[in-house]
Each structure stands twice: as structure tokens, then as C-alpha cells.
Amino acid sequence: MNREDSIFFSDQIDHKLKNLRDKFYYHLEYSMVKDITTIKVRDIYQALALSIRDNLIEKWLRTDYEYYKGNHKIVNYLSMEFLVGRLMIDSLNSLGILEEASELVKELNYSLSDIEELEPDMGLGSGGLGRLAACFLDSLATHNYPAMGYGIRYEFGIFKQLIRQGYQVEEPDNWLRTNNPWEIKRPEITYRIKFGGRVERHDRVDGKTLFYWVDTEDLMAVAWDIPVLGYRTNNVNTLRLWQAQGTDIFDFEYFNNGDYIKAVEKKNISENLSKVLYPNDNFHLGKVLRLKQEYFFVSATLQDIFTNFKKHTSDYNRIPEKVAIQLNDTHPALAIPELMRILIDQERLEWDKAWAITQNTIAYTNHTVLPEALEKWGYDLLKELLPRHLQIIEEINLHLLNRVNSIYPGNMYKLKTMSIIEEGEIKHVRMANLCVEGSHSVNGVAKLHSEIIKKKIFKDFYELYPEKFNNKTNGITQRRWLDNCNKSLANYITSLIGDDWKKDLFELKKLEQYYDNDQVLNQLQEHKLHNKKELAKRIYKLTGIRVNPNSLFDVQVKRMHEYKRQLLNILHIIYLYNQIKDNPDADWTPRTIIFSGKAAPSYFVAKNIIKLIDAVGVKINSDLEVNDLLKVVFIPNYSVSLAEIIIPAADLSEQISTAGFEASGTGNMKLALNGALTLGTLDGANVEMREEFGEENIYIFGLKAEEVAKMKQEGYNPEGYYNSNPNLKRVIDMIRSNYFNSNEPGIFQPILDTLLKKGDYFMVLEDFQAYCDINHTISDDFKNTKLWYNKVLLNIARCGKFSSDRTIHEYAKDIWGLEQIKV
Numbered sequence: 001m002n003r004e005d006s007i008f009f010s011d012q013i014d015h016k017l018k019n020l021r022d023k024f025y026y027h028l029e030y031s032m033v034k035d036i037t038t039i040k041v042r043d044i045y046q047a048l049a050l051s052i053r054d055n056l057i058e059k060w061l062r063t064d065y066e067y068y069k070g071n072h073k074i075v076n077y078l079s080m081e082f083l084v085g086r087l088m089i090d091s092l093n094s095l096g097i098l099e100e101a102s103e104l105v106k107e108l109n110y111s112l113s114d115i116e117e118l119e120p121d122m123g124l125g126s127g128g129l130g131r132l133a134a135c136f137l138d139s140l141a142t143h144n145y146p147a148m149g150y151g152i153r154y155e156f157g158i159f160k161q162l163i164r165q166g167y168q169v170e171e172p173d174n175w176l177r178t179n180n181p182w183e184i185k186r187p188e189i190t191y192r193i194k195f196g197g198r199v200e201r202h203d204r205v206d207g208k209t210l211f212y213w214v215d216t217e218d219l220m221a222v223a224w225d226i227p228v229l230g231y232r233t234n235n236v237n238t239l240r241l242w243q244a245q246g247t248d249i250f251d252f253e254y255f256n257n258g259d260y261i262k263a264v265e266k267k268n269i270s271e272n273l274s275k276v277l278y279p280n281d282n283f284h285l286g287k288v289l290r291l292k293q294e295y296f297f298v299s300a301t302l303q304d305i306f307t308n309f310k311k312h313t314s315d316y317n318r319i320p321e322k323v324a325i326q327l328n329d330t331h332p333a334l335a336i337p338e339l340m341r342i343l344i345d346q347e348r349l350e351w352d353k354a355w356a357i358t359q360n361t362i363a364y365t366n367h368t369v370l371p372e373a374l375e376k377w378g379y380d381l382l383k384e385l386l387p388r389h390l391q392i393i394e395e396i397n398l399h400l401l402n403r404v405n406s407i408y409p410g411n412m413y414k415l416k417t418m419s420i421i422e423e424g425e426i427k428h429v430r431m432a433n434l435c436v437e438g439s440h441s442v443n444g445v446a447k448l449h450s451e452i453i454k455k456k457i458f459k460d461f462y463e464l465y466p467e468k469f470n471n472k473t474n475g476i477t478q479r480r481w482l483d484n485c486n487k488s489l490a491n492y493i494t495s496l497i498g499d500d501w502k503k504d505l506f507e508l509k510k511l512e513q514y515y516d517n518d519q520v521l522n523q524l525q526e527h528k529l530h531n532k533k534e535l536a537k538r539i540y541k542l543t544g545i546r547v548n549p550n551s552l553f554d555v556q557v558k559r560m561h562e563y564k565r566q567l568l569n570i571l572h573i574i575y576l577y578n579q580i581k582d583n584p585d586a587d588w589t590p591r592t593i594i595f596s597g598k599a600a601p602s603y604f605v606a607k608n609i610i611k612l613i614d615a616v617g618v619k620i621n622s623d624l625e626v627n628d629l630l631k632v633v634f635i636p637n638y639s640v641s642l643a644e645i646i647i648p649a650a651d652l653s654e655q656i657s658t659a660g661f662e663a664s665g666t667g668n669m670k671l672a673l674n675g676a677l678t679l680g681t682l683d684g685a686n687v688e689m690r691e692e693f694g695e696e697n698i699y700i701f702g703l704k705a706e707e708v709a710k711m712k713q714e715g716y717n718p719e720g721y722y723n724s725n726p727n728l729k730r731v732i733d734m735i736r737s738n739y740f741n742s743n744e745p746g747i748f749q750p751i752l753d754t755l756l757k758k759g760d761y762f763m764v765l766e767d768f769q770a771y772c773d774i775n776h777t778i779s780d781d782f783k784n785t786k787l788w789y790n791k792v793l794l795n796i797a798r799c800g801k802f803s804s805d806r807t808i809h810e811y812a813k814d815i816w817g818l819e820q821i822k823v
């Protein structure tokens with residue numbers, strides 16, 4: 001590029017700071033305002049982050065410019081959650097300046113990992129759904145797809161979990177307390193968001209009816225932009241997060257009455273909207289504030305999309321040609337009536353035209369089949385908060401029901417189940433039905449899950465619109481989840497097969513040639529041992545428990561949820577404990593069982609399970625008789641950055657949900673890529689992992705999804721298992737007799753009740769024996785080091801499919817019609 005056609009102001013000056021070192025020292029002095037005598041380690045982090053940011057800014061500006069100039073189609077990924085984690089190491093690696101940065105901080109006697117520890121996690125998500133969104137952004141940028149992520153800039157992300165006396169305690173996550181060098185506030189990108197009010201109807205003489213949404217209570221959404229770097233490419237996409245602000249025009253009523261202070265208070269209340277992330281995973285709470293958050297971010301996002309679209313044309317028929325909108329679950333479902341409202345009320349399009357544009361623009365991903373996670377909003381609440389949207393939803397529903405009735409005349413069952421409005425004593429709006437009706441594509445997140453969607457939860461919609469339904473199996477980014485978090489293994493792999501795997505994970509196939517190579521298998525073991533020692537240090541630091549790095553590291557890290565069955569794991573631990581006590585001199589395989597994960601603050605049983613894990617751990621870890629043979633650890637405050645330490649150190653990955661309940665899982669993929677073998681049910685993506693890895697390289701047990709369904713239908717009797725299995729009975733009776741909690745008798749009664757009195761909904765007792773049996777096999781296999789690492793190698797080599805790069809290429813081709821635009 002020559003100077004004349006440069007878009008950069010900085011090209012006008014001759015003394016640009018060219019290298020990282022110059023920038024770094026510049027920022028230490030001029031941004032942090034520090035000298036040699038006053039510098040603190042946090043200044044080093046801040047200055048380094050600002051220097052990294054400088055390094056990417058030209059690319060970022062150019063990316064925006066190229067996308068705009070070329071008028072390319074853009075995908076807009078709408079998600080209430082982006083669980084990004086830290087950005088520093090990832091950015092350095094993407095830019096190819098990791099070594100340089102490492103040398104630089106050494107000059108000041110620090111290591112890069114010391115500096116990294118100062119970066120707070122960007123924890124704007126609660127679990128897999130939010131982390132998936134972050135992996136997708138990474139893959140989109142790396143593969144040069146024009147994309148925007150849209151979400152909320154929560155002031156408080158996922159809460160910090162403390163464990164006190166075995167109980168979970170929540171503390172707010174004040175991640176913005178220190179300056180966040182990665183975000184840029186864009187006050188000029190601010191939109192007005194309306195709530196409440198009423199709808200005025202105007203029947204014009206030409207027969208057209210117009211609707212005006214008036215007397216609303218408004219607030220503002222202001223944009224904060226975060227750069228999303230592609231790996232070793234010039235494309236830098238944007239994650240745009242909205243923050244709520246009160247309008248500057250204070251509430252007139254108070255103002256007119258001279259109550260200036262009240263008016264300012266009101267402004268404060270509106271700003272609460274983007275304060276906090278709801279910490280539930282797979283659970284719909286139905287709170288007003290949450291609904292407000294959903295509309296707030298959808299409305300700001302659509303205004304932004306329209307602003308950008310209109311820079312090129314106001315021919316709205318071309319929207320689907322230029323804009324793709326992906327709804328990450330139903331949380332942004334209001335995008336459907338909002339887009340209709342804009343097209344009809346503001347741009348004055350006819351219903352049919354507006355509807356075709358809406359459907360062709362929007363696509364929906366479903367992430368769960370749990371009924372308690374499916375969003376339903378009270379009809380009256382919607383009416384009060386978004387009266388015009390409710391009218392539009394009713395009209396969408398009318399069209400849908402007419403269609404259903406014309407195809408299946410008089411079929412009341414179909415009308416009832418497919419209706420977007422759920423009738424009943426209290427009427428509700430079913431957001432999932434709205435999403436299916438309003439979009440051109442509906443996808444599940446693993447093969448099995450997509451089948452369940454078609455056969456069960458959206459069965460009738462599938463019959464009506466089979467062409468809409470498709471599968472996009474989830475994936476993870478290998479940049480963060482191998483290259484950055486497990487550097488020594490990543491470098492070793494690169495030394496064997498080159499580094500093309502970083503952008504094309506199928507390249508790992510080349511490792512298969514080393515299947516029987518003792519030296520390579522030994523090296524895999526060495527790297528694992530190294531990571532296990534690192535984790536052991538961390539465990540000691542965080543919990544005071546000493547663990548043996550040579551034991552089998554058996555890991556279950558994920559949200560605490562009954563369907564994920566941490567309870568099955570802990571029942572097996574008690575069983576194993578009994579076995580060892582009965583026969584201490586047998587040839588046991590020492591195990592360290594590691595749990596980590598947060599429970600929703602109001603999820604009582606999940607919190608009770610944490611307490612049980614802790615109590616069992618306290619007992620076993622202090623029992624000198626079992627000593628090193630068995631240790632149980634609960635590491636508090638699971639987060640992206642903690643996962644980056646635990647996952648590389650795992651030997652065994654627990655993916656033991658009740659079959660049919662885990663939509664995909666993504667931790668399963670991260671653990672396999674880092675050389676842990678999977679112990680799992682045939683659920684979610686485990687099914688495809690077995691296909692890829694080969695049956696002999698994965699440990700599968702338990703009921704299959706259709707068996708779970710059948711057994712539930714025919715009547716499942718947990719008591720029968722308890723009475724007929726002496727090992728199980730002994731375990732349950734120990735819990736009942738307060739063996740692990742003599743100081744707090746009775747506290748685990750709720751857990752016993754879920755298993756024996758309330759029908760064991762997640763079939764823990766049914767799968768117990770199969771789980772114990774397969775664990776025996778695993779313990780035996782682990783003793784045979786060569787056999788074990790054969791399997792490890794094949795697992796890693798066959799992980800290609802589970803890259804989010806593959807997932808994103810599929811979305812781009814099948815759903816978005818998106819081209820790669822290299823900047």
C-alpha cells in the first residue's frame with residue numbers, strides 16, 4: 001500500500017513506534033505514568049496489553065474498512081454470553097510475538113505467566129454455551145469470515161465461587177475494577193431502547209393501518225468494542241458489547257415537579273440493566289430484568305445492523321443477501337418480532353415481504369432439550385414491557401396456526417403443541433416455537449441432539465418444515481485449547497508433524513504413524529507428567545491437599561447439574577473407598593479424582609452435591625489406610641483460566657450425563673485433545689467421539705438415549721437397584737448413616753430423596769454398576785502404560801473433527817452463505 005491510498009493517520013508521522021519494545025516502554029511511561037522507582041507489576045501487564053493493542057489496531061481498522069468497502073455479507077452472532085477468558089497470551093500467539101513479549105518482561109525480572117495471572121477472566125458466560133460463542137469468534141476471525149459478535153457488557157460476570165466448610169459461597173466478579181485494556185468505548189455508537197408504553201393504531205384512508213409505539217420509557221445502549229484476532233492473519237473482527245445508560249433527558253414528571261434528585265435516581269435504575277449476568281446454566285428463571293436484558297441487546301444490535309446496512313442501500317429485500325443473524329439459543333429470540341417491527345412500522349413494508357426477509361435472515365441454534373431450560377415468557381409481562389412485539393408475535397402465531405389448520409384440518413393436538421402462545425391459566429409465549437417459525441435454519445449441536453430435536457421437541461415443526469432442520473456438531477478452538485494451554489505438548493506435536501494443525505486440526509491425523517513408536521509414546525507421557533505436576537502444585541496452593549502426580553488424574557470439570565451426574569462419580573468414589581478398605585493390599589491403581597464447577601446459586605441439590613464431594617474428600621483424604629491410593633479434590637472457582645491448567649493434566653475425562661440430556665458437551669473435546677481418555681455415556685458429542693476415535697479407544701458405558709426414554713416410559717424403579725446391589729446399598733447406607741458428616745447429621749437427606757423417594761430422574765442407580773465395572777477396566781488399562789498412551793495418541797490424532805474451525809466452515813456454507821474475505 002502506498003502512502004496516497006493509506007487510510008491511517010499514523011502514516012502522516014515519521015516516528016511511529018515500530019516494535020513491541022518501543023511501544024511497551026512508551027506505555028509504561030506515558031500511559032501508566034510510571035518510572036523505574038514507581039513501577040508495579042500491574043503496570044507491566046497494562047503496558048504490555050496496550051502495546052499488543054497497538055499492534056493490532058491497523059489490522060482492525062483495515063478489516064472494518066475492507067468489509068465495508070467490499071459490501072460483503074456479514075454474519076452477526078447474537079449471544080447473551082461470551083465466555084472469553086483471558087486475552088493476553090492468545091493475542092500474543094495470534095500476532096506471532098509471544099517470544100518477543102516473553103523476553104521483554106524478563107528485562108524487568110518477570111515471567112510472562114506472572115504477568116498473565118494479573119489479567120482477570122472475561123467471564124461473561126456461565127458454561128458451554130458462552131464458551132462455544134467465544135470459540136466461534138476465534139474460528140471466524142482465523143478463517144477470515146466477516147463476522148460481528150453482539151452481546152452485553154455485564155459489569156459483573158459469572159460469580160466467584162468460594163468453598164467454605166464444604167459449602168459454595170458466591171461473591172461478585174468485579175472484573176472491571178481495574179482498567180480493561182482490551183475494550184474501546186464507542187460513545188458515538190449509542191442507540192435508544194424503548195420499553196413499556198402503548199400502541200396507537202392509525203387507520204389511513206388508503207386502507208393501510210399504521211402502528212405507533214408511544215409513551216415508552218427509554219434508556220440508551222452504548223457500544224464497547226473488543227477486537228477478535230484471527231490466528232496469523234490480518235483479519236480482526238469485532239465483539240460489540242452493549243452497556244445500559246440512562247437517557248440524558250431525565251424523567252419529565254420528576255423534573256417538572258422539581259425533583260431533580262429523583263430524576264437522577266431513575267437514570268441509575270436504568271443503568272442496572274447491564275449490571276449482572278444471570279448465573280444459571282440450562283435453566284430459565286423468568287425474571288423481568290432478564291427479559292429486559294434480552295430485548296435491550298437485541299434492539300441495540302438490530303439498530304446497529306440497520307445502520308450499517310443502510311450505508312449501502314435501502315433496498316430491504318437485499319437484507320438476507322448482506323446480513324446473516326444467528327441466534328445463540330432462544331435468548332435473542334426477540335430479534336424476530338423486532339426485525340418485523342422495524343420493517344413494518346418504521347420502513348412501511350407489507351407483512352409478507354417483511355416476513356420473508358426476517359425468515360431468510362435469521363437462523364436459530366438450539367442448545368438444550370431440558371424442559372426447564374426452554375424459555376417461556378409470561379404473556380402479560382410481554383404485553384406490559386413490549387406491547388407492539390406481543391401484537392406481532394400474535395400475528396405470526398395466527399399465520400402459523402392457519403397454516404397448520406389448513407394442512408391438518410381439525411387437528412387440535414397440533415394446534416396446541418405448535419402454537420407460539422401457550423394457553424392455560426397463565427398464558428405464556430414459547431420462545432423456541434417462535435424461533436423455529438421465524439428462521440430458515442434450525443440446528444442442534446451434535447448428531448444425536450439434532451435427531452432428538454427432530455423426533456421429540458420439535459417433532460411437529462419438523463414434519464411441517466423438514467428442510468429447516470440440520471446438525472452442526474460443536475467444536476473448540478485448538479489455538480486456545482492446545483496451543484496456548486498446553487505449550488509443551490503443542491510444541492512437541494509441531495516437532496513431529498509441523499504446525500499446520502493450528503489452522504487445520506485434521507492435520508493431527510499425521511500423528512497416527514507414531515502409533516507404535518515407543519519414543520513418541522514416552523514423550524507423551526513425559527508431557528502429561530509435567531502438566532500433572534503443575535496442577536498438583538496448583539491444587540496444593542488452592543486447597544492445601546497434596547496429590548500424587550503419578551496417580552491417575554480422573555477429572556470431572558463442568559457446571560454442577562444433576563443431569564451431568566457428578567453424583568454418580570461420587571457414589572463410585574465411596575464404592576472404591578470401601579473396596580480399598582476391604583482389601584488394602586491388592587494391586588490398586590492410585591487415583592486422584594478432581595472436580596471443579598459452579599452450581600447456580602439457587603440450585604439447592606447441586607450445592608448439596610458439592611458439599612457431599614467435599615465431605616467424602618475430607619474423610620478419604622485423611623484416612624491413612626488409603627493414603628495415596630485415593631484422593632478427592634474439589635478445586636474452587638472453575639473458570640476458563642483454571643480449565644487451561646486442569647485440562648492439560650487430565651488422564652481421564654468424565655462425560656457421564658444421562659444419555660439424551662447433554663446436547664453436545666465441549667469439555668469432552670478439550671480433554672481428548674489434551675490426551676485424556678474419555679469415560680462417557682453415549683450422549684451428546686461423545687457419540688461422534690467414539691465414531692472418530694474407535695470403540696477400543698474410548699470407555700463407553702450405561703444406558704443409551706432410547707433405553708433411558710423407554711425405561712422411563714415403562715416405569716423405572718430405583719429402589720430395586722438399591723435392594724439388589726449390595727455394593728450400591730452399602731454406599732447409600734453410609735451416606736444415610738452420616739458416615740461422612742457426623743458433625744452435621746442429615747444434611748444429605750435431599751440427595752438420598754432424589755435417588756430413592758423422588759424417582760432418580762437421572763437414573764444414577766441404574767447406571768451405577770456399569771460405571772463401576774468400566775472403572776475397573778480403566779484402572780487395569782492405566783497400569784499398562786504403553787497400551788494407555790497408544791490410545792492417548794490415537795485420541796489426539798483423531799480429534800480433527802472437533803475443531804470449531806470445522807463447525808464454522810459448515811455454518812458458513814450451509815446456513816449463512818458466507819464467503820472468506822482475506823484482508
Ligand code: NBG
Pocket residue numbers: 127128129132281282329367368373445474662663664665666684
Ligand atoms: C449447552 C449444553 C451443552 C452444549 C453447549 C453448547 C445450554 C443451554 N446448553 O451440552 O448443555 O455443549 O450448550 O452448545 O447452555
